[in-house]
Amino acid sequence: MFPVLLVLSLGCGAPPVQAPPERRVAAVELSPADLEVDTRSSGGDGVQLQATVTYDDGVVEDGTTQVEWGSSNETAGLVDATGWFQPATDNGGVTWITGRLAGVEGRSTVTVVWQDDRVEEGADPSLFEGTGAATPASLWLYPEDGVSLPRNTPGVNFQWAAPEGVVPDAWQVRFRSALTDITVTTTASSWTADEATWQAIASTNAGGTVEVSLAMVSGGQRYEDAPIRVTVDRFDADGAIVYWSSSASGFLRIPYGQVAEPFLTSDQTGSCMGCHAISRDGDIAFTYDGGNGPMGIKDPDGVDIVGHDGGLTGNFKAWSPDGSRLVSSSDGVLSLWDTATWTSLGTVPVSGMATQVDWSPDGTLLAMVLPQEESLDWIFSGGAVAVMEVLDGDRFGAVTVLYTPPAGQNAYYPAFSPDGDWLAFNVSTGDSYDDPDAELWVIPTRGGTALPLDRANGDGQRTNSWPRWGPLPDDEILWLAFSSKRPYGAITAGNPQIWVAAFDPAVADLGLDPSYPAFWLPNQDTAQSNHIPVWTR
Helix, strand or coil: CCCCCCCCCCCCCCCCCCCCCCCCEEEEEEECCEEEEEECCCCCCCEECEEEEEECCCCEEECCCCCEEEECCCCCEEECCCCEEEECCCCCEEEEEEEEECCEEEEEEEEEEEEEEEECCCCCHHHHCCCCCCEECCCEEECCCCEEECCCCCCCEEEECCCCCCCCCEEEEEEECCCEEEEEEECCCEEECCHHHHHHHHHHCCCEEEEEEEEEEECCEEEEEEEEEEEECCCCCCCEEEEEECCCCEEEEEECCCCCEEEECHHHHCCCEEEEEECCCCCEEEEECCCCCEEEEECCCCCEEECCCCCCECCEEEECCCCCEEEEEECCEEEEEECCCCEEEEECCCCCCCEEEEECCCCCEEEEEECCEEEECCEEECCEEEEEEEECCCEEEEEEEEECCCCCCEEEEEEECCCCCEEEEEEECCCCCCCCCCEEEEEECCCCCCEECHHHHCCCCCCCEEEEECCCCCCCCEEEEEEECCCECCCECCCCEEEEEEECHHHHHCCCCCECCCEECCCCCCCCCEEEEEEEC
């Protein structure tokens, strides 16, 4: 018997088997779409996000474990592969959480609010409970409302005082913004955040404003002052401020945000030095032994280029942007020096007396003061602020007077802004030296209306002197350093210290006061008398 063979025959022309059509992702949606979470140094409140995927055939599925998760701002928090978001514990912030599948992305906005409750030793937060309506009072001493700070400013010393005759039992200061909620209870009359806490506040609120409220309890009665606003700039301040301290008979240097360090003091050099200018490469020109003393030059390491007996003279000085030339003033005469050989290239042709020079960042202008009556380069009256063209071949062009003060007033200490668009200068009713009513003003470099910097100047006679600009930053805000005898809260008053104020060029272009209230440059010795803040990179 033969085996039976089963033969399957496929008919010719039968249609091929078709694969099902591939689905495409039409949308990815994350939930919650917007949420706020709290965090603190002891840990943050994590949250689970969900992803829903919609395909082009209308099918909707849970895609939480399928999407690729990501965080746009990992300093605010991280999201893992399952969609669990864990906020950072050292600061707040805003981040976009994304879920991506097949090139399609969904997004959720997470706001992380950094919270903290600090209770200083001996303070009792319960004193602030059930105190009823608060009594308005003037409590704040420092800083001023509306101050603006570079992001890398070290911890600010917030200061306050009780009304006369009132004995405080406790104080409570609260820092609030959309990203910050920190309350400090203390019995002290000031509070300075430690470095980590202040940097958490600053980095969290960079580009924004923190409202700082203040309350006091005394005998069961609550007192409150109006909150102050502190703006934190989006970027750090660059460079170092080298200032002359008459107490140290020389120069100190503060790399912004760091501690003060001796730079060239009399203890280091054996000589008194002052009235300095610093080149792009860090060489410093200065005057030995007070006004009308010899002019010396040192390199960045403090090594003599031109010593005490080098035969140079100059009270006020300005380097060209490339450092190849220096102009100095002595007895109302401006001299030009070749800095490669330190030989004289003659005098700058100015009709009459001229002093207190500065060189524009692009090298095309020389600013100066033209006094009506001069006894010394630093003591004169009737000073006018002028600019002079700088031409090729060590030649100079026309002089243009930008600001002539009214009768009985004096203008002096001009300084170019780092973008070259503005000249800051002083105006006072006395001579040009240590005037209590000295104020800061600005004027466009190419001419225009002079503006007093009212908010930076503050109220009363504060001896605001010798303004100098910070380097050009990566933001629209410029920084202006100057010396002032204003009180630093309850810490110091009467001796000059270095202060810094923000300057908004866009507001200046509108003819309005472009300044912000000034703040004390941290890490100075408050017992010293500090002047002439030259800001270098």
